[in-house]
Amino acid sequence: MIVEAALLIGGIQRHYLLVRPSIPPEGRPALVIVLHGHMGGAAQALGLGRVGRSALALWPKLAESDGFLVAAPDGLKGRDRQRGWNDCRSDAINNPVSDDVAFLDALAARLIKEENADPRRIYVTGMSNGALMALRAALEMSPAPAAVAAISGGMAAKSACGASGRPVSVLLVNGTADPLVPYGGGGVGYGFWPQDRGTVLPVDDAAVYWRRVDGLSGEPHVDKLPHADPDDPTSVTRSVWGDDPAKPQVELVRVEGGGHVEPSRAVRAGPVYRLIAGRQNRDFETAEEAWAFFKDKRAP
Numbered sequence: 001m002i003v004e005a006a007l008l009i010g011g012i013q014r015h016y017l018l019v020r021p022s023i024p025p026e027g028r029p030a031l032v033i034v035l036h037g038h039m040g041g042a043a044q045a046l047g048l049g050r051v052g053r054s055a056l057a058l059w060p061k062l063a064e065s066d067g068f069l070v071a072a073p074d075g076l077k078g079r080d081r082q083r084g085w086n087d088c089r090s091d092a093i094n095n096p097v098s099d100d101v102a103f104l105d106a107l108a109a110r111l112i113k114e115e116n117a118d119p120r121r122i123y124v125t126g127m128s129n130g131a132l133m134a135l136r137a138a139l140e141m142s143p144a145p146a147a148v149a150a151i152s153g154g155m156a157a158k159s160a161c162g163a164s165g166r167p168v169s170v171l172l173v174n175g176t177a178d179p180l181v182p183y184g185g186g187g188v189g190y191g192f193w194p195q196d197r198g199t200v201l202p203v204d205d206a207a208v209y210w211r212r213v214d215g216l217s218g219e220p221h222v223d224k225l226p227h228a229d230p231d232d233p234t235s236v237t238r239s240v241w242g243d244d245p246a247k248p249q250v251e252l253v254r255v256e257g258g259g260h261v262e263p264s265r266a267v268r269a270g271p272v273y274r275l276i277a278g279r280q281n282r283d284f285e286t287a288e289e290a291w292a293f294f295k296d297k298r299a300p
Helices: 055-066 100-114 129-140 203-213 271-277 286-294
Strands: 002-009 012-019 031-035 069-073 122-127 147-151 169-175 221-224 235-241 250-256
Touching: 002 100, 012 055, 012 100, 031 055, 031 100, 031 129, 055 069, 055 286, 069 100, 100 129, 122 129, 122 286, 129 147, 147 286, 169 203, 169 286, 203 235, 203 250
Parallel strands: 031 069, 031 122, 122 147, 147 169, 169 250
Antiparallel strands: 002 012, 012 069, 221 235, 235 250
């Protein structure tokens, strides 16, 4: 069941969609907060919009099968009149100026109180601008989420956020040929667009940052995912630091040749979007990978 609700944050009505499984789960359910990308919205992220269906739309199906809650909030509009999130990029001049950390804090607090969500099993995932906001949540949400998953996003190179010393498990899923959020770091946006979306660190540097915060050293466990589609020139390598899935981990899913699009077997991005955003890998489901990463983790 999906319901629409709102919270008043700083005098502004903030809207979100809540997905409840049809059979009430035993005990306290986990909560996954799903953040749309720039120019997106909660309905689009959950597959309810008319256009631009996201592979994040598989979250309600997972919530139903595994008995947890999903909340998909709407960002506010920035100077470009598009919905988005006030992530850590101090040089992204079109981001909204809203206190989105306060919104996520209040949303989690409400669902802990009213829906009996487990306060130790709060997880945040997002795509693109939503991925950067998920990483801000890892730095600043209070209490901290147990884990976050950032899809086709990264960490701000010029950050308005402070450093964090608290351990949070982090999953990064990025394509090496992403034309919008470059894997090697630099300006966000296409070359023919005004460069007003700020800059990001290299994805590998973001992984190093969180490994340091989580106290993870040594070599990762590395595996290459089986290739599902012989016509797909992309490939996937998964690197995991931390041996125990119940303890802090950092996972980097590197999609060789992948673009700015969530890997998915079930949800195929449209041809026009792929022309702009690059190739979509079909070797795994992004939502399933994130839930497998999340489900055993607990906040301290």
